[in-house]
Amino acid sequence: MKKKWGLLVSALALSTMLVTACGGGNAEQASNQNESTPASTTGTQVNIEASNWKFNQEVFEVNAGEEFTINFSSTEGYHGIGIQGLDVEIEKEGSKTLKVDEPGEYTIFCNILCGPDHGKMIAKLVVK
Numbered sequence: 001m002k003k004k005w006g007l008l009v010s011a012l013a014l015s016t017m018l019v020t021a022c023g024g025g026n027a028e029q030a031s032n033q034n035e036s037t038p039a040s041t042t043g044t045q046v047n048i049e050a051s052n053w054k055f056n057q058e059v060f061e062v063n064a065g066e067e068f069t070i071n072f073s074s075t076e077g078y079h080g081i082g083i084q085g086l087d088v089e090i091e092k093e094g095s096k097t098l099k100v101d102e103p104g105e106y107t108i109f110c111n112i113l114c115g116p117d118h119g120k121m122i123a124k125l126v127v128k
């Protein structure tokens with residue numbers, strides 16, 4: 001891996017430090033390995049916001065075989081997302097571009113132990 005990401009890496013490092021302080025830690029920094037350049041915002045934009053203790057939508061839809069970008073942010077509290085079966089791990093905020101060829105329903109969950117209702121932070125990514 002090259003270390004030329006500058007500010008992006010700094011921001012991620014800071015996030016990771018904060019998460020570590022909160023007892024998280026199952027989220028690896030490998031989340032960016034397949035990411036295209038941050039400037040690439042083509043394709044469907046999936047905006048996911050997390051607050052205490054829910055996501056802004058229960059269902060997010062994308063098309064199979066088409067690139068899409070997940071833009072995640074914590075608007076209240078400190079949260080993250082992982083998506084079952086997909087290579088997505090974002091903490092606090094960030095973006096991830098990916099493509100899913102297999103139609104189906106993928107569970108989106110908070111990957112940071114964020115409080116009493118952490119377990120309720122579940123949403124669905126529907127790939128059509």
Ligand SMILES: [Cu+2]
Binds near residue numbers: 111118119
């Ligand atoms: Cu949580």
